Amino acid sequence: MENEEERRARGAGRPRVLVVAGRAGKLQVARDAGFEVVYVQAPQVFTPAHRAGLDEALLLDYTRPERVIPVVAALHGAAPLDLVVSFTDPGLDLAAALSEQLGLPGNPAAVSALLRDKYALRRRLAEAGIEHHPCARVRTAADLRAFGEVHGYPLILKPLDGTGSQGVRRIASPRDADLAFAAETVTDVPLLAERFLTGTEISVETISQHGRHLVVALTAKFIDENFVEKGHVVPAGVGAGDRAAVESLVRKLLDAVGLTEGCAHTEVMLTADGPVIIESHNRMGGDRIYELVKLSHGTDLERLSYLLPLDRGHLPEASPSPQCAAAIWFVRAEPGRVVAVDGQDKATALPGVCEVVVTAAPGDTVGPVRSSGDRIGYVIATGADSDEALGRARRAATTIVVRTEDVR
Structure with a gap:
């Protein structure tokens, strides 16, 4: 693993950045900033607009790190990278894992994992004494009603790792709690219940x-x-x-x-x-x-x-x-x-x-x-x-x- 001095010595030329997924415009920004751009994207999503803003492409399913990481590690050995980034939720974990493995600047992989899990974030904030907002992981209507009995209604119910406002519901009463689980009595993955915030x-x-x-x-x-x-x-x-x-x-x-x-x-x-x-x-x-x-x-x-x-x-x-x-x-x-x-x-x-x-x-x-x-x-x-x-x-x-x- 190269150290900071070795990385700076290479920095006289164009630094190399690996961008995991995301919009074509992000690649052009890197090119305009003086970077050599390597792009990882699923083959079915790759377009001519992406091709115009990069130097190299790895057409791989970036949601399968066990396949991507060895390929990127080999590329890094032949033509070292300076940075790995992603601007999209599905790519953040891979970018962090690659940065850690290759010894490049960036956030630890634990940061992405913690911020993706909304319940884990609530726990961390409480442990750090920053704030204590009532929440619970729930799998059934009974779990949700029990939370409502303690903390009152209305509540918010949402996926633990959701994005784009998908699956967010306001639970105004025990009846709403039952309706939220009407299709299935137990979810495969727990949902997050929180006290409803107003403001x-x-x-x-x-x-x-x-x-x-x-x-x-x-x-x-x-x-x-x-x-x-x-x-x-x-x-x-x-x-x-x-x-x-x-x-x-x-x-x-x-x-x-x-x-x-x-x-x-x-x-x-x-x-x-x-x-x-x-x-x-x-x-x-x-x-x-x-x-x-x-x-x-x-x-x-x-x-x-x-x-x-x-x-x-x-x-x-x-x-x-x-x-x-x-x-x-x-x-x-x-x-x-x-x-x-x-x-x-x-x-x-x-x-x-x-x-x-x-x-x-x-x-x-x-x-x-x-x-x-x-x-x-x-x-x-x-x-x-x-x-x-x-x-x-x-x-x-x-x-x-x-x-x-x-x-x-």
Whole structure:
């Protein structure tokens, strides 16, 4: 295993980074930052857009580490890597395992495992004396009712390792507890029950370098009845006192889980009793939040994720001040078969609009929005302040009309 001196000696040329899965744009960011890019992706997902941003590709099922790790270790022996990263939940464990095995900078594999398991995170926060929020692993309706009898209703029920708001349910009564398990009396994998939090939900975007954490931005989020995000705006309208409490809480969390490098996205509820952690991830926020941060604060989280672990840049001493606000709002349609998509050009021409994406096309079938993956497009817009940016994004999103017909 090479030491830091040997790694720095090689650093005179282009450093080599292995990117595990993720969007093609992430590869181009690495190329633009001066990296030689190696990409691991499942063959059926690999596209010409990915090919354009890389130097080498390993077309392997990255969810099978027992197959990928030996191949990457052999490649590292022939042409040493400097960094391994992933920006997507399914790739985080592999990236951490490779970093540990190859002796490269990065977070220990235990960090990904802990943040993926929402119950384990609650336990760690309690053990560290950071916060004690009632929760339990439940397998049956009886388990859930028992938790409700002690802690009261409403409750939140969700997968232990879920992402994208999938499978999140509000349990308002013992009857809801029974309905949640109506299809099966016992789940193969336990679910997480928590006391329901009320207040204002935000997310905290951070980046860390060698154990020092910088809070870059706070994001306000807007959710529907299924807890799926309808939109986000940066910066969130949070007062100075609440912001100080949130920043302190999130830094304690990052220290408690052992995160030392790269981005984190931590969801927090601002309650009447102060901020409470909802969950956290050792990656940038999804839903293009990193783009909102770049537009509003001028901080490129993607680029810094490559540069900071190798000391090719330094973490600022203070959080950046926003120069404007940026918002995203998601396009919706009634479930059914798409017959027409109108208004994209009109939306693009509206003031402040930076990006318009619609993934639904005539002939596609649109289903109910039960998770983030069910949404069919978005608009990103900027404004002088959060209200203006949010208003522009919402107005542009509603300008796009995806007409559907019933397929029943």
